[in-house]
Amino acid sequence: MKAALLKAFGSDLSVETLPDPVPGTGETVVDVVATGVLPYSNEVFSGERQYLLDLPAVPGTGAVGQVHAVGPDATRLAVGDWVYCDPTLRSRDGAPTPDIALHGLIARGDGGLRLQRHYRQGGFAERMLIPTENAVPLGPLDPADAGRWCALGVLLVPYGGLLAAELRAGETLLVSGATGHFGSAAVAVALAMGAGCVVAPGRNERVLADLVRRFGPRVRTVRITGDEDTDRALMRRAAPGPIDCVIDLLPPAAGAAPVRTAAMTVREFGRVVLMGGVGMAGDDDLRLPYPWLMRNSITVRGQWMYPPSAGARLVGLVRSGLLDLTEFDVTEFDLDDVNDAVAHAATAGGPFEQTVVRP
CATH class of the missing domain: 3.90.180.10 (Medium-chain alcohol dehydrogenases, catalytic domain)
Known part of the structure; x- marks a missing residue:
């Protein structure tokens, strides 16, 4: 061969x-x-x-x-x-x-x-x-x-993170890295799973507008500034209510600050799933405040790839018409x-x- x-x-x-x-x-x-x-x-x-x-x-x-x-x-x-x-x-x-x-x-x-x-x-x-x-x-x-x-190879990665997050129909999800290769796939998969709203922050206004064009008003975009406090406020304001879950898919070059900004938008008893590349390039690792985690009962979980059953389940989403590969x-x-x-x-x-x- x-x-x-x-x-x-x-x-x-x-x-x-x-x-x-x-x-x-x-x-x-x-x-x-x-x-x-x-x-x-x-x-x-x-x-x-x-x-x-x-x-x-x-x-x-x-x-x-x-x-x-x-x-x-x-x-x-x-x-x-x-x-x-x-x-x-x-x-x-x-x-x-x-x-x-x-x-x-x-x-x-x-x-x-x-x-x-x-x-x-x-x-x-x-x-x-x-x-x-x-x-x-x-x-x-x-x-x-x-x-x-x-x-499927692109979609399976965020699908694994959303399964780990136990994303439920009707919930609000924030995708950190929504304008990237895997982050944009996370938007599509989350909506197919029934997310009520997906908050999509990013700097690329063209890609942000394209997400809304593709998926409609369930996607709420945020043009970030780079200032943590300002961006966190903008993300929370874009959501229709408390943010139930955050998934991070940013690459190593993004650094820790935007990941921390997104993670700390989550509500009390919210969930944060980390699937990106923070720290892999030798830069600063992610630091989340201990008091914030403890007092708000936040669940933070790392997830590499997906469970063995994910492939068949994702194929089911495609075959049912909920997830459109023609995108x-x-x-x-x-x-x-x-x-x-x-x-x-x-x-x-x-x-x-x-x-x-x-x-």
């Missing part, structure tokens, strides 16, 4: 011929039709992000394709079924705290590296090997739509042009923009 190989950080991907993967017990091989390219892939491949990725490896995080072969313990998946390849690899032992790796991207610790070394081939390949439980059934699919279904503009590249795809994703990774490689 053809695959794009990253041999060393700072080098281009090279398209080469590799052996076809063979499934064992608990594994499935998928013919990749389309795979998404993360906007920050160039930062990972250059080594700038210092992700734990054992090289050489085939990158590519999440893919849409058809089942090619299954292991002996698969009882429902069949050859030809359309599936989404969930990139979150979890060890099957140590269930309370499983080791985790993101397929073709990053490992968490030594245990995650062991997973990564076995599942070495991500989505930038004609075929990939995945754990059978990571093959999320999609139902019938037009092959031309496979690239748009890759948006995404998709630009597609052949596998031979994978380096062009990575460069394109870096400059076109805004809200509802999806770069896709079609092996």
Whole structure:
């Protein structure tokens, strides 16, 4: 099979011929039709992000394709079924705290590296090997739509945070980072889950206006100033009532101040979910006042990715019509042009923009 190989950080991907993967017990091989390219892939491949990725490896995080072969313990998946390849690899032992790796991207610790070394081939390949439980059934699919279904990889991240927050229908949510790649997806997912109102702060007035155009009056935008007290007051004023929940999806470059500003808008007994990159670039970490947390009974939770059941549940939101994948503009590249795809994703990774490689 053809695959794009990253041999060393700072080098281009090279398209080469590799052996076809063979499934064992608990594994499935998928013919990749389309795979998404993360906007920050160039930062990972250059080594700038210092992700734990054992090289050489085939990158590519999440893919849409058809089942090619299954292991002996698969009882429902069949050859030809359309599936989404969930990139979150979890060890099957140590269930309370499983080791985790993101397929073709990053490992968490030594245990995650062991997973990564076995599942070495991500989505930038004609075929990939995945754990059978990571093959999320999609139902019938037009092959031309496979690239748009890759948006599941973007939507699943905030969906995991909103599940952790136990977002309820009718509640008011504030999305910190609403004008970004993952933050704008959080707006769409929250509304699909029944949020009564989503407060969307940001500096980009064009993107803020576009969120309202797409989703209507349930989105309340706020043009932030950079002053914590002023911005906190503006966010609270934009909400129709108390803010029940805050989710943060800001990247490392944003710093701690805007995260703290957004978090401290939440009501008494409110919930804050942290999924962004504060502190990862070596800058100041997030500091929230102990008295404010204690006296207001605030719940603060970190969340990395999502639970195993999230993929099937998110597909249900799409199939029901509550979540519309046609919001995404998709630009597609052949596998031979994978380096062009990575460069394109870096400059076109805004809200509802999806770069896709079609092996």
